[in-house]
Amino acid sequence: MAKFEYAPAPESRAVVDLKPSYGLFINGEFTETEGGSAFKSISPATEEVLAEVTDASEADVDRAVAAARRAFNGAWGRMSGADRGKYLFRIARILQERAREFAVLETLDNGKPIKESRDVDVPLAAAHFFYHAGWADKLEYASLGSNPRPHGVVGQVIPWNFPLLMLAWKIAPALAAGNTVVLKPAETTPLTALLFAEVCQQADLPAGVVNIVTGAGATGQAIVDHPGVDKLAFTGSTGVGKMIARSIAGTRKKATLELGGKAANIIFDDAAIDQAVEGIVNGIFFNQGHVCCAGSRLLVQESIADDVDKRLKRRLSTLRVGDPLDKNTDVGAINSKAQLQRITELTAAGEAEGATRWSPECELPSKGFWFRPTVFTGVSQTHRIAQEEIFGPVLSVLTFRTPHEAVAKANNTPYGLSAGVWTEKGSRILWMADQLRAGVVWANTFNKFDPTSPFGGYKESGYGREGGRHGLEAYVTTEGKA
């Protein structure tokens, strides 16, 4: 037993008022499904049922799109940018006011540590709305072309790894540009989206501007296929992203896709080594590794590989895995049984293909979905665990000798979302950034996000950018008559 044991420090659940069941948020109010069914949303840490949620039908999606269309043709479409901005400012401020409530609910539904929902997810979500509020009446300055106009109705499907934050990344720019929205949260994490609907009501957002329809794959497909949707935005797996790209082929429907990744986190022998180790840990164990841009491949210069290995494993022994609501938890629960199965399968494959597996000792709770932080050393490019996205707290370690070799290995993948570079040499940082085929390059840092900073991938990590001036591009058009 360690000398300094941390006593339980649970965040109270009392701030959240969970309803036993939720309908769909269409046209400014909660409504019952037409022909759909219900499913349960559970806490992945305890497997308890949190609430019953609606599985929307095609008819529900149709209603939602119609409501969005009416709002676009009506109040929202006629509104000045300045006024749209004011609604977004209100939403941002209310998110800040209700921050604790959202953080606790996100942790309950997703399984991520309260420390992360509280310090990262919720503040960034509020900041996204705040940033985009200011663009609403300044689009002509954003180099989007002359007379940029909204598309109309935007269909948005978001993943389970950052439920509220992904909702903010989607809704804020869409509304700032003057579109209206039909959004489907992931089936395992619908609750903060439904609470967000309440925020829309509190902000007096005109009915139909934001519509939240919960459901699973079929609901998502209904949104993708709906002829009344002018533009799609999807964040999720590359597999589903390709399906969407196929679905809209030959139509005029536009899409932006933010998909998977297998990022290389590259550590040179002259790196600030203690911070680099933190960067590795943040890169793959933040959010249990459920991050599209996770630094899931460590590329370490061979001359320092042993030292980094030793430092990393020592550091991992201080990671605390457990109750996500405990303020001291660093690594929370895996989001679902299905995801746990996938991680388990791929790590077994890693062992089978000859890599050396290591995890720190930690006790895991008996209920819920858990996976220990895991490091594979002796990994080669051809290993499955170096190629396939695991989407869990599993790091694959490879070595390199020269900058060129690091670049070649980093780029040798169909993905291209992000990369990390650790060196104290400025010219090398900039040279590497030039060479790496990735949409985001983090130098001497990792997993940093900001509403002003565009995010998105190369190659099969998707296309389009979110955040910043560039992120507005997807939500306006200069085609057609004014």
Added chain:
Amino acid sequence: MVDATARARDLLGVSRLTNAALTTWLHGLPGVDQVGCEARAAGLGTRSIKTTSKAWAIDTAISMIDLTTLEGADTAGKVRGLCAKALNPDPTDSSTPRPAAICVYGDMVPTAKEALGSSGVNVAAVATAFPSGRASMAVKLADTRDAVAAGADEIDMVIDRGAFLSGRYLDVFNEIAQVKEACGSARLKVIMETGELVTYDNVRRASWLSMLAGGDFIKTSTGKVAPAATLPVTLIMLEAVRDWRDLTGEMVGVKPAGGIRTSKDAIKFLVAVSEVAGDDWLDPHWFRFGASSLLNDLLLQRQRMRTGAYSGPDYVTDDSPSLY
């Protein structure tokens, strides 16, 4: 007694310990990224230490305090008062631990020794023309020897920051080694005055230089210059002692001093010790807080945990209120 110069030659792998050799070695240490370091410190600061662990942390922090008075206006009366406080920090609660040491100017050592008797509370003396360090080596050594002769158990020296910042690392090395020799059996704490070193790279280099030269403790500050002890700076020092043990098998202590006023702050430092250096440093022999007002804040927190109600200044004794 270790021959610091011989050991240094051996560690560096050189036949003569020159300034150039030391420079190469120190500048070859990994750099510190400021933003990353501060982010880690901030992260450690979010640990929520409650109930039993808080009680343990408060008691541990108290036992690690070097209760300090370093004022020009210090008198025997002031020092006796401080010693009385150290012997019985909370008269309403005899289970309260005692601080590790009293820290005073060298000429106050006899007064402190007499007041503390054989209680086991150590006497630490600042020396070497504290706080500036601007005096000849002869004066600094005499300062040290006087304090040791008067019975000081620990000596807190200052390095020559001017020498360090102008790259005269060998001078700083020799200074520390000579003072260590003059300490005899007293333990030597080396004050780097991190506020004047400014960059984290300098803090790392000064830490390693101090350990190489034979310091038993590396200490952040004199408390006379701001910023004094910050969590990021202490983090770097904890990394240094951790890595030094990996290299040499030896442990060196860490003492943040100055600016640590609240229990909350102190607990953050203990979290850093635990998660960065490890359990072995969670002991007054290897970790100290240089503080004065911190003790009373810890006592207030201790009282709150005991009684369940918030306490106030009327309920902690204060022999050392401000002069002005």
Added chain:
Amino acid sequence: MSPATTQNQRTPAADTRVDVRKTYKLYIGGKFPRSESGRSYEVTDAKGRFLANAAQGSRKDARDAVVAARGAVAGWAGATAYNRGQVLYRVAEVMEGRRAQFVAEVRASEGVTERQAESLVSQAIDRWVWYAGWSDKYAQVLGGLNPVAGPYFDISAPEPTGVVAVLAPQASSLLGLVSVVAPVIVSGNTAVVLTSELRPLPAITLSEALATSDVPGGVVNLITGRTAEVAPWLASHRDVNAIDLAGAAGAADVVWGDLELAAAENLKRVLRPAGTSADAVEPDWTRTPDLSRLTAFLETKTVWHPKGR
């Protein structure tokens, strides 16, 4: 308290409350001092009726304000753009909360109808929100990567110039005031503002809103008084980086060319008043601005770094 009710107080009826009248002071360094000169002057409404005594700022007040403004630059320019945007938005929130007070003061100061005053106050608040929204965007619009013909990373970014002296518009006592102050501070500059000489009261009420909105002391400093007396001291002040001469238009005994001449001494960035040739006029503040009031007080910094293995 409405200044317009002042004359009704001369013979209080049994059921009329004797109100507590505001003392209008300067706003310097986050505090509300009187003028060091001890002077004040009468402020009247559009019809010449007494409204209040305002502090008559002196050159020493201006000097103190510049010191306060300079002291605030490091913290304000060093804050994140997000933080500055939020602070400015908060000012708008507080202004909205004090609508009624602003409406009454604008009405009394400018002699407009209630309806017009409402509109002006709404526009002033909205103008503030417009600028708040620029804080974390103008760098993306005005800065960028330069594709130099060599292996160098080359980037240009706008930075605040420092301390800006502002002569606030003489006629538009709130909307015009907001239109000149917000663009100065949103980017991290600090401001020393000479308010409208004859219509200073909304400015002091604005400073109360600033003081309660997390705006750090010294970021905005407001001096009421005679423009012709104080402006030359700001125009010649060598620790002032830029000067906005909008308030030269319509100011008694002020020749803006003379102020520009004095400003040339340390090559201040000068924003000339609207108008043609030597005339200075007050523009139509109701029009949505462009970026020129932002860029007037920004410096462009270009940084190079080689790219190599």
